[in-house]
Amino acid sequence: MADRQDPFAAFFDMQGEAMREMFAQFSPAPGAAPGLPDMAQWNDAAAQMQRMWTEFMTDKLGSASANPLDPAQWMLMTQGWARSTPTSFEPAAKLMSESVELWQGVIGSMMGQVAGTKPAPQELPRKDRRFSDPAWQQHPAYALLHQTYLMLADYFVRAAKEVDGVPDDKKAQLRFATQALVEAMSPDNFIATNPVVLKRTIETGGQNLVKGLQHLINDLKRGQLTHTDADAFTLGENLAATPGKVVYETPLYQLIQYSPSTDEVYEVPLVIFPPWINRFYILDLTPKKSFIKWAVDQGITVFVVSWKSADASMKDVVWDDYIRSQIEAIDHIRARLGVPHVHTIGYCVAGTTLAATLAVLARRGEAEKVRSATFFTAQVDFERAGELLQFIDDAQLDMIAKLTPDGYLDGRYLAATFNSLRGKDLIWNYVVNNYLLGEDYPAFDLLHWNGDVTNLPAKWHGDYLRDLYRDNKLVRPDALSADGTPIDLTLVETPSYVQAGREDHIAPAESVWRITEHFRGDMTFLLAGSGHIAGVVNPPEAHKYQYWTGDSGAASLKDFVVGAEEHPGSWWPHWLAWLERQDSARIAAKGKRIPGSKGDPVIEDAPGRYVKTR
Template identity: 65%
Template sequence: MRDDDLTNTFDAMFAEPLKLWDQLVPSGVKQGELGEWAAALQTMQALWLEFAQDQAATLAGKAPAMLTDPGNWLGIYEGWVRALPLTRPEVQQKLWADGMALWQTVLGQYGIDGKPAGEAPELPRKDRRFADPKWREQPFFALVHQTYLMLAEQVLALADSVEGVDPHQQDQLRFAARTLVEALSPAHFPVTNPLVLERAIATKGQSLAKGMQHLLADLKKGQLTHVDPQAFRLGENLATTPGKVVYQTPLFQLIQYSPTTDKVLETPLVIFPPWINRFYILDLSPEKSFIRWAVEQGVTVFVVSWKSADETMVDLTWDDYIRAQIEAIDTVRERLGVKAVHTIGYCVAGTTLAATLAVLARRGEADKVKSATFFTAQVDFEQAGELKVFIDDQQLQVVEKLAEEHGYLDGRYMATTFNLLRGNDLIWNYVVKNYLLGDDYPAFDLLHWNGDVTNLPAKWHRQYLTELYRDNKLVVPDALSADGTPIDLTRIQTPAYIQAGREDHIAPAASVWQIMHHLRGERTFLLAGSGHIAGVVNPPAAKKYQYWTGPAEAESLAEFIAGATETPGSWWPHWIAWLRGQDSAEVPAKGKRVPGEKGDKVVEDAPGSYVKAR
């Protein structure tokens, strides 16, 4: 392209955005539309004034502050970013040279009138965030997003190339760099997002007003909203599987579900969900409910519903959760008059279940548990993934500071941490939809659950981060103890079913695999498609994803995958066949198998009150 052509295209590049911008200011608005734009601006002004008044009350101590940074997370993050060598002359020279080459390549796709030279410009970089054709119709927006993608590549490469840091610091630097480039996407700024500009023009500013309403509401509650908060009600369209709370302690409620088959397996199932989230991830809408499905397979199902931490739980430690699991197992055994139970532990509750089994084995009580199923659970944290970037002395001090006032960690901080691991999907995607486009909130049960946070006991949380994540003591025989009993995972002979998610970013499959090296009983490993949640919550009727089974003698996850067989669809039928293989004896579904009947004293109907407490 000749210099004069490049200049003409450069001028044309800004012509269309300036036209769009002219329509967003009074001088460019049609006379009849001035009132509608004025109304939108007045709405935004009123919202902002109301928000400012609320924040004044917060600063005066009349409301809980959520807009501050009490743990100095931003200070820690800033320290990570500063390690990037962006100021080096050779780095800046490369950025400049690559930028000029990119500009020529992009502008060469357009004529001097700013229109694409062909049917559709062939831009060098692709990203699903910029898949809409409007990002390519005008050279300005094409150049903006292509330049961003080039810079993102270079920043991430710089993070990989930094020398003189230990592996943990390198991981922190990579995470910081990725988070930085995700945040700075041109899609997140109104004047550089053609979809936002077009929506604002079409709605005469109402989309911006609605987006501001969403933004300020989220700032006030200290949490990003993903779904319509009025769309779901526990016991009405979520967690609707019929059952009763049959036992209650200050830490948990025990729910027993009513049978739907004439006969049931003699050995009942006790499910331990993670207390980091609400238990109804396994009892979403009826068509997605693992609990309802298991009941329909002829299993007597019990589920522990953990209490979200409050000021009364300041002294709770990991020992209390291990004792609670043993208490739930014993309660079910006594209630139904059975010798043993099947168990499931999901995520951190699976980690705890392994410790519980080790304690029972040491005490000579291993026969209380007939089998153990682990959903995306880690016991060996050497390869625990990106969550480890948040584990060092400085950040542990942050956690202590956040929890010191009430003795528990506010669940909103933990939710933000998990969302950052998938920032584009769980944060920035909704920033664009909710705040910039002013979209209505969708009704999506899984995302509703994701935002239904729980608080964590401070002492236990620090113990978990230091002794397991940082120091990896659980896999060292007798390095830890619970309730006075040393923990040695190699004593566990209980048959185990171990499920991992191939795309899991919270409990990576390679990390979950490590449990195969520490247990000593019969072990079955299954790799499911998708991640930490969708990889587990995958009902057969959905016909989604797939799973892999492989040789039991594999020494590593890579060796397992190399010899694995892929099966389309849900892994749930594979699991129920395995469970029946442990003990297929059945009994009539009557008596104590039907909670609340024939004088059976219960606490309340499922899903209980603990899961509803906020």
């Protein structure tokens, strides 16, 4: 018998009793045919869940570590945001009329179907893949339930968009909050209102819920929602496995050089600066998806920076340190290979930083160190930076500061923030599959990378949100400086290739486009199909998506799109042709072009230690 002083044990006592009552009608009578679970199975499932939760809570009470999945932590993060966000609007009379029409239509058609008095309807009024299982249409109650939910969700989101008398920034916050709320309240997220979960629970005698609770407990312990099988991938074996060596190291990053796979290579090497908010191997996933391997196979000498995940020793790291690191990496490669300049790639925030680096080099008269610059979904003008703008008002910044007592922001908070931007797909979909249905985790390389979080230096992160996202200082000449040098993007004349994702919600294409309005050099803009990740990681062999080319000097992205030409498949070969036009000279792949060869001391094999440190 559970200790009645323990509220969590009492909770599971009640849940167990509810489970037994709920499924009592399905227990077979004595002598009945087998197939349905009996009461003993329900009792056993309820007891297992109670025992698992009690053990978890006992362990939890002895730990004081912060947990981003802890509801109290999320309350702390959102208090200031909630105080500054409007939370109500006037109901519209249209909602009532739509409700009546919906109830009459769904009940009438479904009941007629059950009674056999009329043909089955072709389709219900509203479609959503969360309710695609036939169980949501086969019973009038569930049909009415999910159709009513979709109607109300549409109404509340629409009302949030149209509310009057509210500043645009607060209206955007209200819209985001409303969308998050309606996604959380979806009937498929709850056992009693999800017929698919109920069916699975009956079939397994509640063991899906036992397995799901174990998944939940595991996630609560690690402080992060699990999306994929954690044991399916090993760095250096089936992820980040392109052969190479760590050839240089600082307290902030490791520099990896990849071994050539061709007899000749382009004379000008390439250095890739990935975002430090994620692991670099988004560009080196499985061999078939690896941009790095593909580039090496084209004859490019590829270097990549592997940033260190922040800890307390990095509490004073600021943006200047990342700009200095980019310049240092460029200079090290030039000296190592004896070349006057390098090609560069900056992805996301590292692309933003690369733009600042180019401006610093231009102001110092050292622009020739960079032969070309490529930007993957990178923003420099944050006026239209998208949904992340909802997290940068003063109240939000104060809350974030409270989460960084040791000088760094736990990467799990950032992962949860990005997941919340697509909560239906990246949160609630997994709540249903993992916790309610008790499904096994899939082996998916991209989701493994997505969950491999990095910590951020708190001082730099705060400055980034304030100076760039909130105050948009980067596009104001000399409003910012780095390492004592004022930053003016209009000084940059480096040939640049700018890639944006058509469905990118992190760095919207319209925002990425604006780099063309600030740089003064030759510019090639390309719009890729899909979003922030799949729009970049799209190998030619996959034959997926498409891309658009057009007038990179157009007055706006809209004008670019109007005149753009669509091309099927990957944009990588288009980029390679552009890169070759910058410098097509080739040399033999020998000497230090082969890292770790005779007389070339290296630190360790790729992918190095830093990428494996949490």
